[in-house]
Amino acid sequence: MREPHRDASPSSKPAPKAVVGRLSLYLRQLETFARQGRETVSSSQLGQALGLNDAQVRKDLAYFGQFGQPGLGYPIEDLTVAIRRILGVDRDWPTALIGLGNLGQALLGYKGFRLRRFRIVALFDNDPRKLGKSFDGLTIRHTDELPEAVSSQGLRLAMLCVPAEAAQRVADHVVSSGIRGILNFAPTSLFVPPDVSIVAVDLSVQLEQLAYSVHNLLGDSSPADDISAAG
Amino acid sequence: MREPHRDASPSSKPAPKAVVGRLSLYLRQLETFARQGRETVSSSQLGQALGLNDAQVRKDLAYFGQFGQPGLGYPIEDLTVAIRRILGVDRDWPTALIGLGNLGQALLGYKGFRLRRFRIVALFDNDPRKLGKSFDGLTIRHTDELPEAVSSQGLRLAMLCVPAEAAQRVADHVVSSGIRGILNFAPTSLFVPPDVSIVAVDLSVQLEQLAYSVHNLLGDSSPADDISAAG
DNA sequence: TAGATTGTTAATCGATTAACAATC
DNA sequence: TAGATTGTTAATCGATTAACAATC
Missing domain, CATH: 3.40.50.720 (NAD(P)-binding Rossmann-like Domain)
Structure with a gap:
């Protein structure tokens, strides 16, 4: 058995809108990991699956409490339950x-x-x-x-x-x-x-954003060959 | 007859994604104004209709060229055509x-x-x-x-x-x-x-973002009584 | 213990807003 | 001309990333 996380809202700062949006992505990815039978995940693993920086993942989650354990990462089940509650999707x-x-x-x-x-x-x-x-x-x-x-x-x-x-x-x-x-x-x-x-x-x-980038960004010049992610 | 605007891409800086998103909103609002028979619009009028700051409207448009005239505002028809071309929605x-x-x-x-x-x-x-x-x-x-x-x-x-x-x-x-x-x-x-x-x-x-804000932001405390806009 | 990884502070980066000279 | 409004620079604000001591 694990210790329960300490507090669901430790800091007084309200979470920015962008953070809440990513919280939904974390939840979805955690559910996928859980279906795969995994029990813990690190911020860098979670970030990689979503195309996000590991520091950003940690900082986002830290808005709402301490969910991880240094050296071990985050317990998927507990974190899933916590995020559902934070988002308010633990009810109809x-x-x-x-x-x-x-x-x-x-x-x-x-x-x-x-x-x-x-x-x-x-x-x-x-x-x-x-x-x-x-x-x-x-x-x-x-x-x-x-x-x-x-x-x-x-x-x-x-x-x-x-x-x-x-x-x-x-x-x-x-x-x-x-x-x-x-x-x-x-x-x-x-x-x-x-x-x-x-x-x-x-x-x-x-759709217009898509048209713009296909039209303006890609038609002529092409940037470096990394990989981009989007929900 | 008006002078044509000077350049469709005067600065070398690429337009941020957020600016392109707002460009779509400007286009839609300009089309609405045009249907109402209007011929010019100021940055503050356009911003007000969309819940945006007037300086932001001017700065966004300035990424792509000089479309306005000091003291007069922006010609709706010309600006509409220009934005359609910039977005790439002037074709199928x-x-x-x-x-x-x-x-x-x-x-x-x-x-x-x-x-x-x-x-x-x-x-x-x-x-x-x-x-x-x-x-x-x-x-x-x-x-x-x-x-x-x-x-x-x-x-x-x-x-x-x-x-x-x-x-x-x-x-x-x-x-x-x-x-x-x-x-x-x-x-x-x-x-x-x-x-x-x-x-x-x-x-x-x-939907989860909506649930979050209804659940967390509004249930207990309520902020000032201004008005918020969203597309 | 040594290696891994967190939570958090500091540094960087980017976006928004305010202010104002230039201009119609 | 006087009033209105742009384009743009400077100031502010906020968000992302890097770095690292603390901790498992």
């Missing part, structure tokens, strides 16, 4: 899906979310042709019914897949219904109060 | 979609890509049950046929929607087939040669 997240166009319907079927305990338990759309239809055992309701659903179903997050023109209006309604986190798939910037979190998934922006 | 990008599970099928139907001239013109999947099936007038082929398709169809980008376990293997094949840009939807880190660009779209990581 009842989630509303708003907007059932192409993308919305796909997200509904996407297994990656279920795996991570994000449960889509309510569907909303204001298109009269869609109201009342069912997907996956869930009936599409009008967003007027959001506040009721938030309290009766304990909704905490919403995935927003509505057209750009409607996004801010719907977001305002989502927020006033009591939801505190929005994953925004609409291609537009949203403004929300500071006690609401928002994460933008901007597919066109990401 | 023939794109392969690899992996036609839930997510892949949804991306095929997603109109946002077409709007931006990313054309999905070839489908690949190695599941025997899917081979030969058609979507949207395109027949699903085995990835063995990728090299041929790259040369005959001029494919330049690939969207990778295969399971995590297969992703690296398929990516290697995609790269050896001559594709130079990958949009990776598989929840795993990929390693590619330095002359290949890769952008990760990691939905679970993004």
Whole structure:
């Protein structure tokens, strides 16, 4: 048996957003290592698997506590449990899906979310042709019914897949219904109060970044021959 | 008539990745302004619409040339054209979609890509049950046929929607087939040669970031009452 | 013990913001 | 002209990497 780690938040500094993003990557990689039957991992091994510097791995983890043992590395099982708790993915997240166009319907079927305990338990759309239809055992309701659903179903997050023109209006309604986190798939910037979190998934922006680098960086000159990693 | 801007790349410094990402946001906002009939915009107006600092807007644009006029701001039409050219979205990008599970099928139907001239013109999947099936007038082929398709169809980008376990293997094949840009939807880190660009779209990581901030940042303490923006 | 590896401080690097002369 | 706004330099802020004593 190992000693429990000392403290889940030893320093008072809040973790930067970039650190939290990497925490998700660490979790996923640790799960992969665990499936391979490994029991410990060093910061350099974990970093290598993700294309990150070993010092960065140690520093990131140190934001949240002391999880490793000098000379031995990090216990995979314990660290996995700790990161799940830090991220808040050690419980279910009842989630509303708003907007059932192409993308919305796909997200509904996407297994990656279920795996991570994000449960889509309510569907909303204001298109009269869609109201009342069912997907996956869930009936599409009008967003007027959001506040009721938030309290009766304990909704905490919403995935927003509505057209750009409607996004801010719907977001305002989502927020006033009591939801505190929005994953925004609409291609537009949203403004929300500071006690609401928002994460933008901007597919066109990401494709444009790809186009830029293929177009500008690689067409003519080519850099050194190392290897680059990306999630 | 206005003077043309002086140079599309006046400084020798390469643009940081973050700047390129914001360039996409500027482009989208400029298109919105243009639809509203506006002809010029100042850095502070553009920044405000996106939740960015005005100095940052000016500095970002200055990486690529002199587009504005002191006292007047930026001409929307000209700047739009310039940014499209810089990003490389002033032309079609023939794109392969690899992996036609839930997510892949949804991306095929997603109109946002077409709007931006990313054309999905070839489908690949190695599941025997899917081979030969058609979507949207395109027949699903085995990835063995990728090299041929790259040369005959001029494919330049690939969207990778295969399971995590297969992703690296398929990516290697995609790269050896001559594709130079990958949009990776598989929840795993990929390693590619330095002359290949890769952008990760990691939905679970993004949802976990959302869970973290809802869980940790907002539950207890709440910060000041300004407003935050996100794409 | 000797070798490995952590947690953390210091050094480096890069990105954002403020300030302002130049210019429309 | 006076007011507005750019492009750019300097100041600030934050994030990454290197280095190393402490520790298993």
